Structure formats: structure tokens, C-alpha cells
Amino acid sequence: MRAVIQDRYGTPEDVAVGDVPEPVPSDDQILIRIRAASLNGSDRENLAGRPFYARIAGLRRPRNPIPGSDVAGVVAAVGSSVTEYAPGDEVYGELAGYRGGLAEYVATPPRLLARKPPGMSFTEAAAIPQAGCIALRATRAVRPGDRVLVNGAGGSGGSLVIALAKHLGAEVTAVDRADKADFLRRIGADETIDFEKEDWADRRAEYDLVVDLFGRRSPFRVHRALRPGGAYRMVGGHTRILFAVLLAGPMIRLAARKRVGMLVVPQSRTDLESVGALVADGVVSPVIDRVFPLERSRTALAHLAAEDHRGKVVVEVPQVD
Numbered sequence: 001m002r003a004v005i006q007d008r009y010g011t012p013e014d015v016a017v018g019d020v021p022e023p024v025p026s027d028d029q030i031l032i033r034i035r036a037a038s039l040n041g042s043d044r045e046n047l048a049g050r051p052f053y054a055r056i057a058g059l060r061r062p063r064n065p066i067p068g069s070d071v072a073g074v075v076a077a078v079g080s081s082v083t084e085y086a087p088g089d090e091v092y093g094e095l096a097g098y099r100g101g102l103a104e105y106v107a108t109p110p111r112l113l114a115r116k117p118p119g120m121s122f123t124e125a126a127a128i129p130q131a132g133c134i135a136l137r138a139t140r141a142v143r144p145g146d147r148v149l150v151n152g153a154g155g156s157g158g159s160l161v162i163a164l165a166k167h168l169g170a171e172v173t174a175v176d177r178a179d180k181a182d183f184l185r186r187i188g189a190d191e192t193i194d195f196e197k198e199d200w201a202d203r204r205a206e207y208d209l210v211v212d213l214f215g216r217r218s219p220f221r222v223h224r225a226l227r228p229g230g231a232y233r234m235v236g237g238h239t240r241i242l243f244a245v246l247l248a249g250p251m252i253r254l255a256a257r258k259r260v261g262m263l264v265v266p267q268s269r270t271d272l273e274s275v276g277a278l279v280a281d282g283v284v285s286p287v288i289d290r291v292f293p294l295e296r297s298r299t300a301l302a303h304l305a306a307e308d309h310r311g312k313v314v315v316e317v318p319q320v321d
């Protein structure tokens with residue numbers, strides 16, 4: 001089968017599309033014929049091997065050389081102990097281990113996957129899993145009238161965070177590059193901040209919730225932007241900031257009565273089904289930036305890394321029989 005192959009950590013130049021053996025599902029796995037896969041910031045991190053947490057899948061080189069975590073496709077075969085899916089079922093979801101999706105086929109345990117809502121395209125379904133589950137968890141406590149700031153708002157996860165926060169009645173400030181401001185307003189942001197011109201963490205007591213997809217600031221700075229009782233949730237960013245947030249969170253809670261912590265987004269079928277239903281009902285929809293064929297995955301990864309994607313980058317797998 002055709003697949004993207006990444007033998008070492010590096011840049012998009014270090015990946016190639018080539019032929020690898022088609023995977024054979026074990027007893028408890030299903031084989032999915034992939035129709036579309038979407039990219040996330042985590043794919044860029046897993047390609048680079050940076051931040052350090054991206055090396056969980058292999059310290060020196062990726063154990064599974066095929067990148068890509070979010071897929072939608074058709075069940076091609078099932079292992080002997082799998083009862084919930086049958087060949088022909090249409091599924092989507094995030095792959096365990098965040099790898100294996102940029103290929104014609106993947107063999108995976110079915111527990112994280114959900115049935116694709118009828119009427120939803122494979123391209124749209126592939127764009128949902130990681131970004132949607134981040135958005136669902138990040139906005140769980142949002143109340144009408146809350147002021148929410150989303151840092152790193154214009155990328156894969158941010159656009160659905162904005163959409164869900166708006167749906168829940170929040171007033172949203174979106175932080176990203178200046179040239180994404182029009183896009184961010186179009187998808188619902190009430191206010192935008194160009195991170196090259198203004199540091200949002202210099203604002204005082206303005207937000208009930210800060211969702212940080214690009215954590216680079218000390219926890220002792222970010223909490224000042226929160227209103228009393230507010231919460232800062234770091235989704236991704238530098239490893240040292242992650243540790244600082246984990247260590248300082250309890251102190252800040254005691255001293256300032258504000259919650260500063262990491263947002264843990266487990267790979268969850270229940271969350272996926274919840275956000276999939278919101279998309280199927282037209283409540284929110286993932287923003288698809290560009291679609292590339294599998295053979296041009298290196299360009300797709302370069303586009304993700306090139307500082308200009310808005311929403312989701314999707315790779316489609318042409319179906320040839």
C-alpha cells in the first residue's frame with residue numbers, strides 16, 4: 001500500500017510517500033481503508049520530535065514510521081474477536097498512539113472509533129477527532145456571557161474552540177497572526193489580537209477562561225489575565241512551560257483563587273460522538289483550510305508547518321481498485 005514514511009525526526013523534507021506492506025489486523029483490530037486523514041499541530045510536533053513529549057512514540061526515531069492520527073474510512077476487515085464493526089461500516093476517529101493515518105490502510109483497535117454520521121463526508125469526518133475533542137473539553141465549563149481567550153486560535157484546534165465557545169454564549173478573543181484576523185472574525189471571534197503586536201498576558205482580570213494551544217508563558221504571568229475564579233488551560237506548548245504550569249497551578253489556586261493547569265484531552269469515543277453529533281446537527285463545523293492527495297502529503301505537512309494554515313489541513317486518499 002502507499003503510505004507516508006518518516007524514519008527520523010525532522011522536517012517535511014524528511015518524509016517520503018512510498019510502498020509498505022498492507023497491515024494485517026490482529027484478532028482484536030479492524031482494518032480501515034482510509035478515505036481521508038487530517039493533520040493537527042501534534043503531527044507537526046511528532047514530525048519534529050519537539051516538544052519532548054512528542055517523542056513518547058520513540059525516543060530516537062518514531063517506532064511507527066507512518067505519521068497521522070485522525071482518519072475517516074471504511075472497515076475493510078475485522079479481527080476474529082471484533083463484534084461491533086463489520087466490513088463496509090464507515091468509521092472515523094483518532095488512532096491510538098497518534099500514528100498510522102497517512103496511508104491507504106491502517107489496522108487499529110476499534111475502541112476509539114465511532115460510526116461516521118450518515119451524510120457527513122469523509123473529509124469533514126477526518127477533520128473532527130482531535131480538534132473536536134480538544135474543543136469539547138476546553139469549553140466544557142463555558143457559561144453564557146463568559147469572556148474566553150483562545151491563544152493559537154487560527155490553527156487546527158482553535159477554530160472549533162471558537163465555534164463551540166460562541167455556541168455556548170461566550171464572548172471570544174482570538175489570538176494569532178495579524179493576517180488571520182479576518183478569518184478569525186468570520187468564524188465567530190468578537191475580537192482578535194495579533195500576537196506580534198500585543199501580549200494578551202499583559203491584560204488584567206479580563207477573562208473567565210484562557211485556552212492556550214501555544215503555551216509559551218510563565219503560569220505566574222498568565223493568571224493575571226484571568227478574572228477572579230477564572231481558569232487558564234494549557235493544551236499544548238513547550239515542555240518546560242507544561243511542567244511549570246503543573247507545579248505552579250496549586251500555588252496560584254491558593255494564593256489568587258484562579259485555576260491554572262493543563263487541559264488533558266483523553267482519546268475518547270464518547271467525546272468524539274458528542275462533537276460528531278454537534279457537527280452532524282450543524283451546530284459547529286470544522287474549518288477545512290486545504291485538501292491534498294496522499295501523494296502530496298509532504299506538501300501538506302509543509303503547509304501545516306509554514307505558518308499560514310487556517311483551520312484543518314486534510315489529506316485525501318484516492319480510491320483505486
Ligand SMILES: NC(=O)c1ccc[n+]([C@@H]2O[C@H](COP(=O)([O-])OP(=O)(O)OC[C@H]3O[C@@H](n4cnc5c(N)ncnc54)[C@H](OP(=O)(O)O)[C@@H]3O)[C@@H](O)[C@H]2O)c1
Nearest residue numbers: 040041152154155156157195235236237263264265307308
Ligand atoms: N492536552 C492534550 O491532551 C492534547 C491532546 C492533543 C493535542 N494537544 C496539543 O494541542 C496543540 C494543538 O495545536 P493545534 O493542532 O491547534 O496546532 P496548530 O494547528 O499548529 O495551531 C497553532 C496556531 O497557533 C498559531 N501561533 C503560532 N505562533 C503563535 C504565537 N506565538 N502565539 C499565538 N499563536 C501562535 C499558529 O499560527 P501559524 O501556523 O501561522 O504559525 C497556528 O494558527 C498541540 O501542541 C498538541 O500537541 C494536546
